[in-house]
Amino acid sequence: MINSGDTAFIIICAALVCLMTPGLAFFYGGLVSRKNVLTIMMQSFVSMGVVTVIWFVFGFSLAFGPDIHGLIGGTKYLFLEGVGMTPNPSYGPTIPFITFFSYQQMFAIITPALITGAFADRVSFKSYLVFLVAWSILIYIPLAHWVWGGGFLQQMGVIDFAGGIVVHASAGLAALASVFFVGKRKVIDQVDLEPHNITYVALGTALLWFGWFGFNAGGGLAANGLASTSFINTDISASVAMVTWLIISWVREKKPSFVGVLTGAVAGLATITPAAGFVKPWAAVLIGLASSIVCYGAVQFRKKVDWDDALDVWGVHGVGGILGSILVGVFAEKSINGIDGLIYGDVHQFGVQVLATLIASVYAFVVTYLILKVINRFLPVRVSEEVEIIGLDAAIHKEEAYHI
Template identity: 50%
Template sequence: MKKLWSILTMSAMCLALTASIAFAADDAAGAIDTGDTAWVLISAALVFLMTPGLAFFYGGMVRSKNVLSTIMHSFFIVAMISVEWVILGYAMTFGSDIGGFIGSLDKIGLAGVGLQVMEGGTIPELAFVAFQCMFAVITPALITGAFAERIKFGAFVLFILLWAIFIYNPMAHWVWGGGFLAELGALDFAGGLVIHILSGVSGLTICILLGKRRGYGKVPMLPHHLPMTVLGAALLWFGWFGFNAGSALGANGLAANAFVTTQAAAAMATVSWVVCEWLHHGKPTILGAASGCVAGLVAITPAAGFVAPMPAVIIGLVGGIVCYFAVAVVKAKFGYDDSLDAFGVHGIGGTWGAIATGLWCSTDINPAGADGLFYGSADTLIAQLISIVVAYALAIVGTYILFKIVNTITKMRADENEEITGMDIGEHGERAYNQSLVTADSMLTATVESFATAKEMKPVNAK
């Protein structure tokens, strides 16, 4: 009996010692919240899925001879920018601030970044690195819709890498990394300024510099696979919940608000775009519905964590209308060849969303934000307008300079034969659809393109 009591006593002491060690380990770990960390990592995975979704969205809208090259743009960006982000991007964006303009390189190669909890947060910094990496990936991928079907792959790789380093990283630091726009009071919950305006305006700039596709306006350039485009839009809509709700950086009420406002705006913009198209052209199309949902998602992105659900409905309503007008009316009037409407949807939608944030943001929704014009303060709206001007200026000037540099090193515009044959064969030596027979339709299309190029189009070479 005495021996039994000795065994029980020893066991109890070991159990108590084990428990004290476990509690001490919990204390040493700091304030890491497993639920918040899980949500941010899941959101990072959702945002990752958006770039392959974008590849399908864009890929379905180009002609069949260019579908692989279009998908390749997004897929390769996932790899290249992820490496750039780990080595340099995170340090430039979230390193110690230097004069409000750029992060220092104290975190280059993720030096000093580990499992410790972020200051003032509840997640390890590496989770934040992973989440922000996906933002850095999808932003340049959005630009590719503006120059689809006519850019050489080598030039594309160099341009996108330089664009990420010298345009995206500084702008992200200015808004999210403690830079001068953050000090000014600019609000951008998930990327209206940093992602959509920057990519959309850069896309418009480069598509003008490259010139129109051969035969543009004279040869039919219809989407070759609309089901693929709808699949891509659905993946974008799905991933966008991580994009916006994940930006709360925790499984909390703010994430729930961003989730609902995202859905409300996307749904309303889908309806408003389809109605506009129906009234304007007499037919509601699935391409219009897919474009409308993306327009609404873009418009709500900067505001998702600052506004209530009903303002989100209004933001989506207006977003669908203004983006449709930009795509169906403005582009046709000015004649620029923004192949897949990167500017019309992302540039215009992001601009409206940034303005709308300054109108409807409320500290009742997010105490870390500010009150907008409709809640008694014009200061935030002014900060938003200034930030929009800065984003436009950086995108236009920066893209112009990088284009000239890259085009001096290697020609950016594809050759005439490559464009007629297709970028899939010309640049990558492969085709998406193996056809044993040449159809009369494909022969007619090739003949018309060749005739239009030879008779009506001068060779277009970026200079």
């Protein structure tokens, strides 16, 4: 039976998650140089259109349709056939099935957009569009089915409340694969490596943090105590991670960096995502603390080995998603959502989390690299050095964010 409160809540959560993609555009847009800001913002915005079409035509059906051998969903829901106002007992028994579709669609939109921060300043828009379609079909849709749609990882017992594996680990490892394939930027001026507008980064972080409450609190598909727990866990983890990152970076870099504070908050948000609806607030504190320490270390490692992950997608989203997906297997408590983790004696659940995270991460990395390799045979993935020097905004889009 449809519950109007649950339905209204999930519609609002879907809208909040939708807001995160423009938020990501501002977050990334502020971090890149002024000559590439429109390009990276457009890469986020265009995902809203392209992925919606994919999701409507066949993506949702392949992710959440009847399971086929644990690998993919069937074609039952093509063009939203059978996805209407009647609830589906497996996907929100108190909300219309089409509301569940709307909520999941927003996750499918933002996930490939996350990857763009890794190859900022050097990938052509044409090749990105092909990559966006291919990645959504070959990586996001199968992972969503494996973890949430009745696939083999869900059958194995993996838990992922709102996308630590499906969203953040997959995007982060895809980002790393793209960094290895595309290669380093040919930087002429040091200013091109600096954030051109930190106020945009702050605005983007605010929109992401605000939207993340829908991202995580909606994971239980009902307006209840679990949603409230997820909400506060999200805020606690982000806040603790922000403060911890500030302290670490201030001590090491001798300055209280605003970009560092904002990055720490996003790391805490990404890391708590898979655990938000399975742990108590005290565990969210520890997860937030761990996220800053580990993700900060990952960013420093990336710099040391000279990987050109322009906006640290791997170090923040990838490492954060992997860490959170494993830590939920440590801190999960049955009184919250029916599952115990390692500290309550369930070694099996911890093992499942580690194995599932490893499988999904390796899959995302390998298939992303292959996608880029195939695309590059027909369409150059990387822009020419001349275009890179001029800037993608002026060279490709014939538009500029600033006329100076």
